[in-house]
Structures are given as C-alpha cells and as structure tokens.
Amino acid sequence: KNQVEQSPQSLIILEGKNCTLQCNYTVSPFSNLRWYKQDTGRGPVSLTIMTFSENTKSNGRYTATLDADTKQSSLHITASQLSDSASYICVVRDPGRAGNMLTFGGGTRLMVKP
Amino acid sequence: NAGVTQTPKFRILKIGQSMTLQCTQDMNHNYMYWYRQDPGMGLKLIYYSVGAGITDKGEVPNGYNVSRSTTEDFPLRLELAAPSQTSVYFCASSYLFDRAPYNEQFFGPGTRLTVL
Numbered sequence: 001k002n003q004v005e006q007s008p009q010s011l012i013i014l015e016g017k018n019c020t021l022q023c024n025y026t027v028s029p030f031s032n033l034r035w036y037k038q039d040t041g042r043g044p045v046s047l048t049i050m051t052f053s054e055n056t057k058s059n060g061r062y063t064a065t066l067d068a069d070t071k072q073s074s075l076h077i078t079a080s081q082l083s084d085s086a087s088y089i090c091v092v093r094d095p096g097r098a099g100n101m102l103t104f105g106g107g108t109r110l111m112v113k114p
Numbered sequence: 115n116a117g118v119t120q121t122p123k124f125r126i127l128k129i130g131q132s133m134t135l136q137c138t139q140d141m142n143h144n145y146m147y148w149y150r151q152d153p154g155m156g157l158k159l160i161y162y163s164v165g166a167g168i169t170d171k172g173e174v175p176n177g178y179n180v181s182r183s184t185t186e187d188f189p190l191r192l193e194l195a196a197p198s199q200t201s202v203y204f205c206a207s208s209y210l211f212d213r214a215p216y217n218e219q220f221f222g223p224g225t226r227l228t229v230l
Contacts, residue, residue, distance in 0.1 A: 002158065034218070043118070043204050043221030044157075089156070099171075102219065104156030 002027040004092050013099040013113045017080055021108045023090030031093040035075045038087040047075070047088075050106055059095035073079065080112045115140050118222035126228045127195040135190040135225050137205030143182065145208045146188040147172075147219065150201040157204065163188055164210075165206050195229045202226050 004025045013019050021112040025033065031049045034046035048059045050066040050073060058063050061084075063076045078085055121136045139146065144165045149157040159172030163182040177199060179191040188207075192199060206219040 009154065012207050041224070043206075045221070049218070101159065101162075102157075104152055105160075108157050112205050 001075055002092070002094050002096070002103050004090055005101050006088075006090050006105040006108050008108060010109040010111070012113060013080055015080060015082055015112050015114050017104075018076065018078050018088055019080060019086050019110065020045070021075045021077075021110070023075070025071050025073070025090070025092045025103070025105075027071075027092040027094050029095060030071070031067055031095045033066060033073050033093070034091045035062070035073075036089040036091055040086070044089055044091075067081055077106075080110075082112050082114060085110060085112045117141065118205055118207055118220050119226065120203075120222035120225050122225060124224070124226045126230060127192075129195060129197065130229060131195050132191070132193050132229075133195070135192070135205075135227075136202055137188045137190065137222060138186050139188075139205075139220070139222075140186065140208040141207060141220065142185060143207035143209045143211070143220070144185065145210045145217075145219075146182065147190070147206040147208075148178070148190045149204045150174065150199075151204060152201050152223075160190065160203075190229075197229050200227060200229045 007022045034049045035047045039045040048064045062079045066073045087107040087109045089107045118139045145164045148160040158174045161180040163169045168177045205222040208217045208219045210217045
C-alpha cells in the first residue's frame with residue numbers, strides 16, 4: 001500500500017529560527033509531490049509542487065527539496081514568522097489511482113513562538 | 115471567485131440522525147472530492163466525481179452518499195450518523211485534463227462534525 005510518512009509530528013520553534021520538515025513516501029511510480037499548508041480551521045493550501053526532474057524549489061521563505069531515488073522530500077522554512085504556525089502536509093500523487101488521486105501524509109504541526 | 119465553499123462550518127448530530135454537507139465551487143472544475151480528516155491522520159478520500167452525473171467511491175465510502183447534478187455542487191449525505199463519523203470534512207475541486215499531472219486540488223474551509 002502506498003504511504004506517505006512525515007516527521008516530526010509536531011515542532012515548536014522560536015520566531016526567526018529555521019526548521020526542516022521531512023517526508024518519506026513509497027508511492028510508485030512517482031508523478032509529483034506537493035507541500036500544503038493548513039492553518040487551524042482552514043483547508044489545505046498548496047505551497048509548492050515537486051516533479052521528478054526537480055531537486056529544489058523555493059517559494060519565498062519556503063524551500064522544498066526532492067530526492068526521487070531515496071523517495072524523500074523536505075520543506076525548509078527560513079526565518080520563521082508567527083504566521084508560519086500551521087500544519088504542513090506532504091501529498092503525493094498516485095498515478096496508479098484514477099482521477100488525480102492523492103496520498104496524504106499525517107502532517108507536521110508547527111508552532112512558532114515569539 | 116469564492117473558490118470552494120462549504121456549509122455548515124460546524125454541526126452536532128445525534129446518533130442515527132441524517133444530514134447533508136454542502137459544497138459548491140465556482141472555478142468550473144470538473145473534478146470534485148470529499149475527504150475526511152481525523153486527528154493526526156492524513157486526509158482520506160470518501161467519494162469523488164469526475165463530472166456532473168458521475169460519482170465513484172474513494173477509500174472510506176461506507177455510511178456516506180453523494181450526488182453531482184451540476185458542475186458546481188457536490189453534496190455529501192450522511193445517513194444514520196455514527197460516532198465513528200465524527201471528523202472534519204473537506205470538499206475539494208480540481209481541473210483535470212488528459213496527461214496533465216500537476217493539477218492542484220483546491221480545498222474548502224471544512225465542516226467540523228460531531229456525532230454524539
């Protein structure tokens with residue numbers, strides 16, 4: 001069964017610090033991987049998408065990396081802000097399933113403290 | 115554009131009651147989805163639709179029903195609510211066309227349902 005595992009489950013950092021969130025997946029063959037940000041009480045919103053040929057992609061203070069050989073991705077947040085407090089969800093498209101089906105990780109809950 | 119809207123935001127049901135969760139999108143997306151999110155778990159697909167009049171089961175369809183009479187609307191029906199259906203429900207939509215692997219799913223704000 002295709003799975004997406006994220007670590008850590010939760011993380012507390014001080015404002016201004018950096019952090020890195022990890023995602024390991026077993027989905028095969030690989031199509032693409034997205035990182036979503038989910039604020040409390042809201043739906044997930046896409047931060048970035050990684051395809052097979054991409055190793056690194058940045059979106060402001062967010063930088064995602066992908067190692068398709070080891071089936072690992074990371075999301076690095078630089079100079080964290082209070083507004084970064086949210087859950088970050090790693091989502092892998094499963095091309096073996098019809099209809100643009102996705103496999104979701106359990107998320108990392110990040111809390112940024114002043 | 116409002117994107118994906120869901121109503122209600124919160125609901126408490128008694129065991130055995132029924133209700134419909136509403137979902138509407140104004141992006142003219144052909145694909146729509148219903149997910150449930152339990153604490154600490156990844157979103158699980160309940161049902162999806164590839165267009166008006168076409169629906170199909172996802173991973174966890176038992177206890178739910180859907181219909182898709184228009185492109186915009188995709189209601190989720192709970193019959194005989196059970197405590198196991200206590201969860202946060204998200205509706206999503208995407209525009210999928212052939213051989214396009216990158217289509218993003220856009221999510222609504224969610225409905226928090228408690229069954230007591």
